[in-house]
Amino acid sequence: MYETIIQVEKLGKKYIIGHQKQESYATLRDQMEKGAKSLAQKVINPFINKKSDPIREEYWALKDVSFEIKQGDRVGVIGHNGAGKSTLLKILSRITEPTTGRIKISGRVASLLEVGTGFHQELTGRENIFLNGAILGMSKAEIKRKFDEIVAFSEVDKYIDTPVKKYSSGMRVRLAFAVAAHLEPEILIVDEVLAVGDIAFQNKCLGKMENITENEGRTVLFVSHQMAAVRKLCNVAYWLERGKIRETGAVDDVIDSYENQMISRASSQLNGKIVNQEYGLELHSIDAFIEDDETTSTLKVEVKGYAQKQISRLAVAVRITTSDGVLVSNIWPRMANSFLDNIQGDWNCVFKYQDITRYLGGGDYLINIMVSLPGRGVIFKLEDAAIINIPPVDIYGSGNYFSWRQNGFVPLPVQFSYSCK
Structure with a gap:
């Protein structure tokens, strides 16, 4: 029976958010009149201070979060943006303090939350390996013993004596991950920073994390929006929603629930049909699905509706x-x-997007629809109207997993057709 390595009880993190009262845009004349009135008021009564304080609001990024993680667990933390995933990892990494609750951690923690965390920009890659290792609590002898492996894994040996400030973001994350993974922490915490690297290195990192958990018995906490990567790497998943744990359990079960919730939330927007009375236009359904044949996969997005008049x-x-x-x-x-x-x-x-796996890596993709008339504006706008899952070609091979992150916006080739009865 594996021992509990991380124990969290009723964890909470509160932030105070200030909101300034928004003012409308004013002309130069308006500002001059406002300044003159303010000056006159101060002359008449210099003790009046009409400066309004900003509105202050409490925001709980995490609230009443409790869980236990066993040694050797590979934990995937999933959820929408703003759910509290990064806040949780920062607290576990001792970067920020919790507002409420208690945490007990047994073992050394190595964190990779941002590109080049803990690196000094003026120092070389070599010097930063020793600096970052010392921050993680490693001895100089331990760092020397692992130094060659770290450099070889990072693939930046040619630039190891170059200041880190001259590294690209991809080079920095290579070196940062190599240090965190090779200096033998009992717990490795990784936020979704691996997307910065190229495809081959991302696959290499995922393979390394799988190896250190299965073969070395270390514990990994992995935050990612790529469900295919979480399924492959993790055996346990925590689903965070609005700062609270909504579901925990086996990785496949939790991800299935998460994806089903996304689908139901998207489809509920239509709720039968949407009608615009002014233009006599109806929107009935939005469907997205993948058709496979022997050579390629085609993503089809179909939008259906009804026009009461021409x-x-x-x-x-x-x-x-x-x-x-x-x-x-x-x-x-x-x-x-x-x-x-x-x-x-x-x-x-x-809309037909042919050979879709050539352009998009594995993961969940949201379909957003907008219907408009030229010169009359937007009639229908549906965010997250449908969700589609594209499986990775080969998560550890030569496929296009995460390929969309390298180039950002992808001008996908598309064929369009329509019909009307």
Whole structure:
């Protein structure tokens, strides 16, 4: 029976947020009049101070969080942006203090929460390895023993005596991860910083984390929005929502619940159909699905609706983002010639993204839809209208896993068609 290595009881973290009262834009004349009035008031009564204090609000990033982690567990922490994932890791890493609750950790902790955390920009890569190792509590002899392995893993040996300030973000994260993974902490905490590196190095890091847990019995906490990576690496998952743990358990069970919740939240927006009475236009359904054949996978996005009267040049736009909101494709009407002309009655339009796994890596992607009329503005706008999961080609091989992160926005080739009854 493995011993408990991390114990958290009723953990909470509160922040005080200040809101300034927003003022409308003013002209130079308005500002001069305001200044003159203020000066006159001060002359009449110099003791009046009308400066208003900002509105102060309490925000609980985490509240009443309790759990136990056993030695050797590979824990994936999932949830939407703002759920409290990074705050939890910062508290466990002793970067920030909790407001309430108690934490008991048995063993040394190595954290990789931001690119180059703990690095000094003016020092060389070699010097930063020793500095970062000392921060992690390692002896100089221990660092020397692991030095060659760290440099070889990071693949920055050619620049090891160059100041870190001259490194690219990818080079810094390579070296930072290599130090954290090779200096033998009992607990390794990794936020989603691996997305900075290239595909081959990301796969290498995931393989290393899997190795140190399965073969060396160390514990890993891994935050990621890429569900395929969490499924592959972790055996336990914690789902955070609004600062609280919504569900814990086996990784597949928790991720399935998380993805089902995203699907139900997206589909509930339609709730049968949406009607715009002014233009006599209805939106009935939005479907996204993948069709596979022997050679390729095609993502299809189909939008259906009804026009009560004849409408010219109806524009349908499709935006695809990752589950954490990163834009990967944005198809506007002029880009795909996706105007629906002279429609009346039932109508549907289909966007086909062919060979989708060539352009997008494995993970969950959200489909966002906007319907508009030129010169009249937006009629329908649905965020997270549908969700699609694209499996990785080969998480440790030569596939395009995480490939979208290298180039950011991806101009996906798309075919468009529509029909009207």
